[in-house]
Amino acid sequence: MRYNIEHKEDIIKKIKTLVDKNGVLTPNMINQESIVLKIMNNHNQLIEVYNHDEVTVCEYVHETEINEFELEYKRLSKSILKDILMHLEDYDIDLEKTYKRCDLENKF
Secondary structure, three states, X not given: OOOOOOOHHHHHHHHHHHHHHHOOEOOOOOOOOOEEEEEEOOEEEEXXXXXXXXXXXXXXXXOEEEEEEEEXXXXXXXXXXXXXXXXXXXXXXXXXXXXXXXXXXXXX
């Protein structure tokens, strides 16, 4: 399922397709760590939700959430987009394996 996608627009299309297929997801739901957008001393910004058109970013200072905002995919770097895509693809592969396993178990 891995693709060598070079254009941000193509990465975003693939992300949106996976979110449409599997629903709005959080890194915790898909057994992944939150993607870090920015770290400054004790001030962090983490991507906490993958939505169809944007991500939800939570800002923390000393582990206390101080702000939450939406950020469109097109405003993210290609590197961050590739990380998001990799997480969503891994989850999609796991779902497919689970569905196949359940389908086989139900046949016996």
